[in-house]
Amino acid sequence: MPTLDAEKLKKEIVDSQIWRSIFRGGIWKDTPRDRAAHIVGNVWLHLHPVRVRKRALDWTYSWGLGGISFVLFLILTITGVLLMFYYRPTIGYAYRDIKDLAFAVTLGKLMRNMHRWSAQAMVVAVIAHMARVFYTGGYKKPREFNWGVGVLLLTLTLFLSFTGYLLPWDQLAMWAVTVGTNMAGATPFLGNEGPFGAAMGMHINNDVRFVLLGGTMVGENTLLRFYVLHCVAVPLIVGILLILHFWRVRKDSFSAAPYQAGEEKVEVWPNLIKREYVAMAACLLFIMVWSILMNAPLEAIANPNVTPNPSKAPWYFVGLQELLVYFDPWIAGVLLPGLIIVGLMAIPYVDNNPKGIGTYAWKDRKFANAIFTLGLAMWFILIFIGYACRGPNFFWYWPWESWLTPKAAPPLTWNLFGPDPKWKLFQTPNLSAFPLWIGIPVMLGGFLSWLVLPKLLQKELNGKKLQAAFIGVMLLFITGLKLGLHVPFGSGLWLLFFGYLAFYFGFILPQRYIRSMDWARYLVTMVFVIATMGVLLKMSARLAFNIKYVLTIPTVSLNI
Amino acid sequence: MTEPNTPSSQPNPSQTPQSVQNSPKPAAAAPKSGVSRGEFLWIGWAAMVAFVGGFAAATARFFFPNVIYEPSQKFNAGPLKQYDFGVNTQWLNEERVWVIRNTKGFYVLWARCTHLGCTPNWFGDQHRFKCPCHGSNYTIEGDVIAGPAPRPLWRCKIDVNSKGELIVDKAVLQDLPGLREKVPFFVEYT
Numbered sequence: 001m002p003t004l005d006a007e008k009l010k011k012e013i014v015d016s017q018i019w020r021s022i023f024r025g026g027i028w029k030d031t032p033r034d035r036a037a038h039i040v041g042n043v044w045l046h047l048h049p050v051r052v053r054k055r056a057l058d059w060t061y062s063w064g065l066g067g068i069s070f071v072l073f074l075i076l077t078i079t080g081v082l083l084m085f086y087y088r089p090t091i092g093y094a095y096r097d098i099k100d101l102a103f104a105v106t107l108g109k110l111m112r113n114m115h116r117w118s119a120q121a122m123v124v125a126v127i128a129h130m131a132r133v134f135y136t137g138g139y140k141k142p143r144e145f146n147w148g149v150g151v152l153l154l155t156l157t158l159f160l161s162f163t164g165y166l167l168p169w170d171q172l173a174m175w176a177v178t179v180g181t182n183m184a185g186a187t188p189f190l191g192n193e194g195p196f197g198a199a200m201g202m203h204i205n206n207d208v209r210f211v212l213l214g215g216t217m218v219g220e221n222t223l224l225r226f227y228v229l230h231c232v233a234v235p236l237i238v239g240i241l242l243i244l245h246f247w248r249v250r251k252d253s254f255s256a257a258p259y260q261a262g263e264e265k266v267e268v269w270p271n272l273i274k275r276e277y278v279a280m281a282a283c284l285l286f287i288m289v290w291s292i293l294m295n296a297p298l299e300a301i302a303n304p305n306v307t308p309n310p311s312k313a314p315w316y317f318v319g320l321q322e323l324l325v326y327f328d329p330w331i332a333g334v335l336l337p338g339l340i341i342v343g344l345m346a347i348p349y350v351d352n353n354p355k356g357i358g359t360y361a362w363k364d365r366k367f368a369n370a371i372f373t374l375g376l377a378m379w380f381i382l383i384f385i386g387y388a389c390r391g392p393n394f395f396w397y398w399p400w401e402s403w404l405t406p407k408a409a410p411p412l413t414w415n416l417f418g419p420d421p422k423w424k425l426f427q428t429p430n431l432s433a434f435p436l437w438i439g440i441p442v443m444l445g446g447f448l449s450w451l452v453l454p455k456l457l458q459k460e461l462n463g464k465k466l467q468a469a470f471i472g473v474m475l476l477f478i479t480g481l482k483l484g485l486h487v488p489f490g491s492g493l494w495l496l497f498f499g500y501l502a503f504y505f506g507f508i509l510p511q512r513y514i515r516s517m518d519w520a521r522y523l524v525t526m527v528f529v530i531a532t533m534g535v536l537l538k539m540s541a542r543l544a545f546n547i548k549y550v551l552t553i554p555t556v557s558l559n560i
Numbered sequence: 561m562t563e564p565n566t567p568s569s570q571p572n573p574s575q576t577p578q579s580v581q582n583s584p585k586p587a588a589a590a591p592k593s594g595v596s597r598g599e600f601l602w603i604g605w606a607a608m609v610a611f612v613g614g615f616a617a618a619t620a621r622f623f624f625p626n627v628i629y630e631p632s633q634k635f636n637a638g639p640l641k642q643y644d645f646g647v648n649t650q651w652l653n654e655e656r657v658w659v660i661r662n663t664k665g666f667y668v669l670w671a672r673c674t675h676l677g678c679t680p681n682w683f684g685d686q687h688r689f690k691c692p693c694h695g696s697n698y699t700i701e702g703d704v705i706a707g708p709a710p711r712p713l714w715r716c717k718i719d720v721n722s723k724g725e726l727i728v729d730k731a732v733l734q735d736l737p738g739l740r741e742k743v744p745f746f747v748e749y750t
Binding site for chain 1: 652655688690695
């Protein structure tokens with residue numbers, strides 16, 4: 001009886017004319033030359049270098065996050081194409097088709113689950129990939145441009161999620177998109193409800209929101225527009241940017257770590273390819289198991305007239321939703337997201353610190369790491385608050401509290417600066433304490449002096465003394481508020497907490513670390529730092545003192 | 561018009577086009593229009609930029625539909641006499657309005673939060689509308705008393721037909737105190 005010789009069989013297959021016609025190169029001898037030729041001669045693999053430094057391969061260096069993001073993108077593409085076979089983007093059919101996918105189509109439920117969970121996993125993976133690249137200084141020269149491409153890809157990943165969740169036409173879809181497109185309606189100049197929008201002649205039927213919706217309300221046109229964006233337009237742009245992103249990774253060299261003399265290099269085939277394969281398989285397994293165990297959510301069919309209570313965005317946007325509680329839509333929905341995107345893209349051009357490239361270096365880049373970590377932490381704390389601490393009527397409920405607990409109605413809010421001043425703090429609703437002719441110079445002057453003060457103070461001040469002095473002054477101020485205006489101590493502590501954060505990250509750290517930068521880089525950095533601190537301060541103003549707007553000019557819909 | 565089209569004017573065929581360009585003026589004499597290579601390129605590129613820009617702008621206009629098929633904003637809310645005092649929520653699910661009757665008459669609030677367009681709920685015990693999306697609160701008049709909403713709830717234009725029925729038009733709105741309490745945003749009825 002003939003025995004099956006696996007090795008011999010493999011050799012016969014690999015050396016056969018068919019195999020060799022598919023994979024270029026002569027007889028496979030597994031020499032270094034063969035392995036190099038296998039990378040160079042294969043269209044799918046040739047974006048890799050032939051040899052790569054060993055350090056770049058460490059799991060704990062890259063965590064494979066970029067590759068995992070790409071694998072998830074591929075899973076999304078394949079499952080997405082499959083879902084398109086059964087889905088019709090019309091109000092009459094969309095929700096029913098999703099139901100059919102869940103209950104009447106073989107494997108339909110699994111495909112939809114995989115699509116939904118991969119999308120959420122991709123958001124996590126892309127954010128984690130960005131954080132990894134940041135902490136290893138991977139964006140520094142000559143990789144500034146590729147970091148910018150990456151930021152665009154992150155934005156488009158979120159936009160794909162946003163356009164995707166209208167498609168099931170359930171209540172989540174309806175209200176997420178209603179809120180999202182109304183934010184566009186708050187765009188300055190271009191939206192009918194935004195600052196100066198009315199002055200620009202914007203109406204409900206000619207502004208940027210109208211373009212997004214294809215009408216004046218979320219309806220048939222909106223569903224079709226989002227469908228085309230989600231399935232064709234945006235994936236196309238993402239695909240083009242991905243090619244650019246990968247090509248630049250290759251051209252700018254695979255690892256950011258600076259060369260060491262005589263550093264050993266290993267062959268990409270099989271060392272890197274093997275790792276990529278394992279990451280891909282693990283990723284697919286994870287998504288499949290998750291999709292078998294957990295069904296993608298589907299709420300009741302969309303009702304354009306009634307909003308679920310509470311109504312929450314998907315978790316990655318719930319931080320933005322929480323911001324919208326504290327800020328006017330044009331700030332939380334347009335200005336801050338814009339600043340985040342532009343600010344992230346500006347990082348490589350303002351951070352001219354040559355240290356900390358290719359390693360996780362805390363000591364060498366304290367300022368950059370501190371500000372970036374604060375930003376990330378704020379994003380996820382806001383998500384936590386929105387996701388776990390908000391109950392019916394978007395009222396604050398601690399995670400351990402029942403949503404049936406009766407709550408006192410939220411307190412009345414007032415404005416600090418605005419027209420018709422009352423010259424009195426803590427006023428009745430929607431009235432302003434002080435006039436605009438005080439407010440505008442105070443706000444501008446405060447911003448400008450904060451902007452330049454850390455650099456103008458040429459000598460580094462003693463951080464500990466400064467912090468002690470700040471806390472002392474704040475405690476006196478809080479006590480004064482308590483005694484003079486009967487403001488509760490709890491409110492004072494909120495102010496102290498947020499004020500201290502803003503003082504530490506917005507003044508002490510810039511004073512210590514970026515004082516010596518050139519003016520251009522310094523100013524750009526400070527604008528973004530102050531914007532971040534402004535978010536903290538405005539949140540504390542609302543939480544502690546029920547201030548609705550710091551400054552309001554209702555005639556042009558400008559509220560800050 | 562351009563140099564490549566007038567080879568006869570080249571004094572020396574052996575010269576490269578580059579040297580033709582660089583040669584002194586008399587060499588490029590006779591029927592030429594006087595457009596240099598640099599000018600030609602400028603005009604060409606400008607024309608192309610103008611075309612692409614214009615076409616892009618026109619394509620942007622493509623995204624503004626000229627005809628939209630949306631439901632009518634006008635509806636018949638039935639006889640006035642059927643309504644109780646206070647906030648009537650029976651039209652919320654179909655027409656997204658509250659019909660409010662007070663001792664003087666009727667007004668109709670459009671149930672769209674002025675913050676980002678969610679539908680608030682009426683809480684009669686606390687006498688407030690509360691929005692489920694970002695926590696805005698309104699009085700029965702529609703004025704904001706808490707949360708991020710920038711302006712009061714809109715009131716719809718209302719009218720009474722010959723049968724004593726309330727006709728609501730959600731396309732005509734008013735929220736300014738002083739105007740919103742008057743015709744056509746208020747109907748007197750006792």
